[in-house]
Amino acid sequence: xxxxxIGLKFDGWEKLMANIDKMAGMTAMQxxxxxxxxxxxxxxxxxxxxxxxxxxxxxxxxxxxxxxxxSLDNDFVVAWSGYTAEIAIGFDFDVSGLRYIFLMYGTTNxxxxxxxxxxIYGNKTKKEISxxxxxxxxxxxxxxxGG
Numbered sequence: 001x002x003x004x005x006i007g008l009k010f011d012g013w014e015k016l017m018a019n020i021d022k023m024a025g026m027t028a029m030q031x032x033x034x035x036x037x038x039x040x041x042x043x044x045x046x047x048x049x050x051x052x053x054x055x056x057x058x059x060x061x062x063x064x065x066x067x068x069x070x071s072l073d074n075d076f077v078v079a080w081s082g083y084t085a086e087i088a089i090g091f092d093f094d095v096s097g098l099r100y101i102f103l104m105y106g107t108t109n110x111x112x113x114x115x116x117x118x119x120i121y122g123n124k125t126k127k128e129i130s131x132x133x134x135x136x137x138x139x140x141x142x143x144x145x146g147g
Contacts, residue, residue: 004088004089004090004120005079005086005087005088005089006037006040006041006044006086006087006089006129007037007084007085007086007087008033008036008037008085008133009126009129009130009133010129010130010131010133010134010137011130011134013133013134013137016137017029017032017033020032020137020141024144028144030080030085031140032136032137032140032141033078033085034078034085035136035137035140036132036133036136036137036140037078037085037086037087037133038076038078038087039132039133039135039136040087040089040129040132040133041076041087041088041089042076043128043129043132044089044090044119044120044125044129045072045073045074045089047119047125048072048090048116048119048120049069049072051113051114051115051116051119052068052069052072052113052116056113056114056115057103057113058103058110058111058113067095067096067099068091068096068099068100068103070095070096071091071092071093071095071096071099071100072090072091072092073088073089073090073091073092075088089120090120103116104116104117105117
């Protein structure tokens with residue numbers, strides 16, 4: 001299971017969630033949170049899939065068996081711990097082992113895959129995640145609560 005997890009990360013999310021909870025209850029708050037986190041994971045996974053194209057890999061993918069890409073977490077289950085929700089992102093270490101670390105950071109003999117680290121952890125990704133989550137919450141409010 002990937003250890004990288006992400007929660008809601010846009011400005012004003014605490015206040016917005018509190019208002020949703022007041023107006024529509026805990027179930028609505030959980031529903032909107034799940035929607036935002038799933039949209040986030042979908043965005044990150046699609047970026048990683050593009051970057052992991054064989055043409056971007058070391059030796060143009062000559063030695064790639066696809067195991068690292070197969071270890072990309074595609075499970076869209078949102079884990080709850082009280083009022084905290086998280087969704088796993090990134091690669092499953094139990095499946096790929098150190099491969100994804102080598103691809104992300106490089107080795108003494110191999111350059112890192114360009115953009116792989118940024119696709120998960122980069123500032124541009126963080127800004128886009130914030131935007132996606134905010135849009136998902138606002139879309140939910142518009143659709144289910146009338147604006």
